[in-house]
Amino acid sequence: xxxxxxxxxxxxxxxxxxxxxxxxxxxxxxxxxxxxxxxxxxxxxxxxxxxxxxxxxxxxxxxxxxxxxxxxxxxxxxxxxxxxxxxxxxxxxxxxxxxxxxxxxxxxxxxxxxxxxxxxxxxxx
Numbered sequence: 106x107x108x109x110x111x112x113x114x115x116x117x118x119x120x121x122x123x124x125x126x127x128x129x130x131x132x133x134x135x136x137x138x139x140x141x142x143x144x145x146x147x148x149x150x151x152x153x154x155x156x157x158x159x160x161x162x163x164x165x166x167x168x169x170x171x172x173x174x175x176x177x178x179x180x181x182x183x184x185x186x187x188x189x190x191x192x193x194x195x196x197x198x199x200x201x202x203x204x205x206x207x208x209x210x211x212x213x214x215x216x217x218x219x220x221x222x223x224x225x226x227x228x229x230x
Contacts (some may be wrong), residue, residue: 108180108181108182108209108212109209109210109211109212110208110209111183111206111207111209112115112181112182112206112207112208112209113180113181113182113183113186113195113204113205113206113207113209114177114178114179114180114204114207115162115177115178115180115186115202115203115204116176116177116178116179116191116203116204116205117176117177117179117193117197117200117201117202117203118156118174118175118176118177118201118202119131119174119197119199119200120172120173120175120180120200121150121172121173121174121175121198122172123175123197123198123199123200125196129194130197131148131175131177132147132195134146134177134196135148135177135192135194136179136190137187138179140228141185141188142180142181142185142187142190143179143185143186143222144181144182145179145180145181146155146177146178146179146186147170147177147178148175148176148177149175149176149177149178150173150174150175151174151175151176152173152174152215153173154174156174156199156201157194159176167170170200175225180207180209183204186204220225224227
């Protein structure tokens, strides 16, 4: 898959405890994006934040929350991101979903089987 030029980024803000069909919602979104053949997804666990209800969720040891913020980033062509939106509308019951236009300048896929990169061979001495 080669993606360069105009694209879209979907960013989803949810809680770590949000569920969909008995699994973490962030995992369900990753699986759906993969099923749709999207370029990739990154899930990031926040250390502190609050949402619409203004309740602070934190990883600070004295006030440890079991529902930390989760941010899911997806970048792909506009036609592919559009296919994910109905699923997000159905599954994200509390949170924030944003879409923005972005410019992809480089997207590199490792062509080796198994996804392991080999070290470059040093030049002869």
